Amino acid sequence: MPVPVERGKHTRSLLRDQAYVSIRDAIVNGTLAPGEKLRDPELEEWLGISRTPIREALARLEVAGLVHTVPGRSTVVSSIEHQAVSNAQSVAAAMHALAVRTAVPLMGERDFEEMERANRQFAEALSLGDAEAAMRSDSEFHRVAVVASENDVIGQVLEQVTPVLRRLEHLRFSSLSARESIAQHEQIIELCRQGDADAAAEATERNWQTLSRLAAECKEADISRTAKS
Numbered sequence: 001m002p003v004p005v006e007r008g009k010h011t012r013s014l015l016r017d018q019a020y021v022s023i024r025d026a027i028v029n030g031t032l033a034p035g036e037k038l039r040d041p042e043l044e045e046w047l048g049i050s051r052t053p054i055r056e057a058l059a060r061l062e063v064a065g066l067v068h069t070v071p072g073r074s075t076v077v078s079s080i081e082h083q084a085v086s087n088a089q090s091v092a093a094a095m096h097a098l099a100v101r102t103a104v105p106l107m108g109e110r111d112f113e114e115m116e117r118a119n120r121q122f123a124e125a126l127s128l129g130d131a132e133a134a135m136r137s138d139s140e141f142h143r144v145a146v147v148a149s150e151n152d153v154i155g156q157v158l159e160q161v162t163p164v165l166r167r168l169e170h171l172r173f174s175s176l177s178a179r180e181s182i183a184q185h186e187q188i189i190e191l192c193r194q195g196d197a198d199a200a201a202e203a204t205e206r207n208w209q210t211l212s213r214l215a216a217e218c219k220e221a222d223i224s225r226t227a228k229s
Helices: 009-028 040-047 051-063 082-106 109-128 131-148 152-172 176-194 197-217 220-228
Strands: 067-070 074-077
Touching: 009 040, 009 051, 009 152, 040 051, 051 067, 082 131, 082 152, 082 176, 082 197, 109 131, 109 176, 131 152, 131 176, 152 197, 176 197
Parallel strands: none
Antiparallel strands: 067 074
């Protein structure tokens, strides 16, 4: 077959993905605060990679709403805006509910055990005040149904909207108010085990809608100050 002219495509893709994850996580945990300028030379030094994969990662982060680029001027970390969070939260809640509704007839005991394990790790992380570990465990919990749904489009949509929500979740998972999610997760698991797809989907949507309360309570300036502290 004809061999494409392009060389090293997979290597560059890997670097781009690694840069995306590193910058994304730094924004989510507040290391890179809202309004902070992202300069290529500083990012190159920090990440130890060239400008091309960094620019590709920044383009992806802009689609996710985490950075804002002014062509020919600068790239800055986006502020946490109530409307953007509200929009992302609505889509995420609907997508996770769809994933669960679709997945329940396809799920087995191994899936339920994975959800239980992730929820135990989530509870432990909250007890330790480890917001980043709590977010990882929460992601693993919800990922079980997304994978089991066998619908790749759901995962693609969630990849786009979830990063904005994770910034808010980092604040929530740093406090004890997030402990209500432990019981909500347990309810979701039990409903999935019972094979009640509709009830499990509704419980999942309620779980994701808890973020809307925090979004409504926090003004943009307050969130920005908290992220910097």
